[in-house]
Amino acid sequence: AQSVTQLDSQVPVFEEAPVELRCNYSSSVSVYLFWYVQYPNQGLQLLLKYLSGSTLVKGINGFEAEFNKSQTSFHLRKPSVHISDTAEYFCAVTALGYYGGSQGNLIFGKGTKLSVKP
Amino acid sequence: DVKVTQSSRYLVKRTGEKVFLECVQDMDHENMFWYRQDPGLGLRLIYFSYDVKMKEKGDIPEGYSVSREKKERFSLILESASTNQTSMYLCASKIGDDSYGYTFGSGTRLTVV
Numbered sequence: 001a002q003s004v005t006q007l008d009s010q011v012p013v014f015e016e017a018p019v020e021l022r023c024n025y026s027s028s029v030s031v032y033l034f035w036y037v038q039y040p041n042q043g044l045q046l047l048l049k050y051l052s053g054s055t056l057v058k059g060i061n062g063f064e065a066e067f068n069k070s071q072t073s074f075h076l077r078k079p080s081v082h083i084s085d086t087a088e089y090f091c092a093v094t095a096l097g098y099y100g101g102s103q104g105n106l107i108f109g110k111g112t113k114l115s116v117k118p
Numbered sequence: 119d120v121k122v123t124q125s126s127r128y129l130v131k132r133t134g135e136k137v138f139l140e141c142v143q144d145m146d147h148e149n150m151f152w153y154r155q156d157p158g159l160g161l162r163l164i165y166f167s168y169d170v171k172m173k174e175k176g177d178i179p180e181g182y183s184v185s186r187e188k189k190e191r192f193s194l195i196l197e198s199a200s201t202n203q204t205s206m207y208l209c210a211s212k213i214g215d216d217s218y219g220y221t222f223g224s225g226t227r228l229t230v231v
Contacts, residue, residue: 009158035221042220043122043208052215079129090160094216105176106220107150111162 002027002095006109016116021076023091030096033074034106035065038088046078048088050074060086061085086116121145124209124223131230137196139226141209145212147221148214150192151182152176155225166193199230 007014016067032051036044048059055067065076074091088102125140149168153161153176163176165184169198173184181203185193192211196203206227209229 014123032216036219036222039229041127041225043224044210044220045222049217049219071135105163105166108161110158 001095002031002107004091004093004107005090006108008112010113010115012115012117016044016080017113018079019077019081019112021089023074023076023109024090025072025093026076027093027095029030029055032094032096033060033067034075034092035063035076036092038048038090040087044090047076054078080113081116083118085114088113105113122209122211122221124225124226126226127224129226129228131199131228133200135199137199137228139194139207139209139228141192141194141223142190143211143221144190145211145213145221146189147211148189149212151193151210151220151227152182152194153208153210154178157198157207164194204228204230209221210223
């Protein structure tokens with residue numbers, strides 16, 4: 001069975017500082033990986049995704065993530081954060097079947113709350 | 119722009135009431151999902167549906183049921199609301215291929231008093 005671990009429940013950071021939100025997954029098969037962002041009192045919005053190919057994935061709002069198969073990680077990074085990046089971030093994984101299609105549903109991590117201070 | 123619409127943003131209900139949470143998507147997606155979100159627990163899947171009139175239990179179906187009579191609408195039903203069902207409820211949909219990810223509604227914050 002797949003699982004997702006977000007190693008930090010809360011990450012406080014000052015404005016314009018770099019940030020990394022960590023995500024590790026467990027799966028015995030190939031996966032698709034996603035990061036979602038949830039602003040206060042809103043639903044989840046897709047930030048970026050890794051399907052195949054280049055391990056460095058760029059998303060919206062200046063975020064990027066790197067897929068590391070050997071480390072089973074998919075950490076999210078931004079070189080300089082803004083106050084408006086304050087939100088909760090969710091990592092998610094879905095396993096792929098033998099013929100490449102996804103099996104089952106998305107499995108979500110428990111979320112990391114990013115708090116950007118002035 | 120594609121949309122998943124949840125009919126209520128905030129809802130307050132009394133213990134024992136029957137509660138309906140409605141979700142409508144305009145993307146012709148086959149799959150629809152109901153999650154509940156609680157602090158520290160992330161998103162937990164309640165039920166999902168991969169076609170009209172089809173439903174599957176998720177991880178925490180107890181105390182809930184669902185209805186999908188039309189492709190675009192997926193309803194979550196609390197047969198007899200209890201205080202431990204106070205939560206944020208999120209609806210999502212996707213086409214058959216997971217590579218596109220899920221599209222989420224804005225959520226319904228339900229308080230049971």
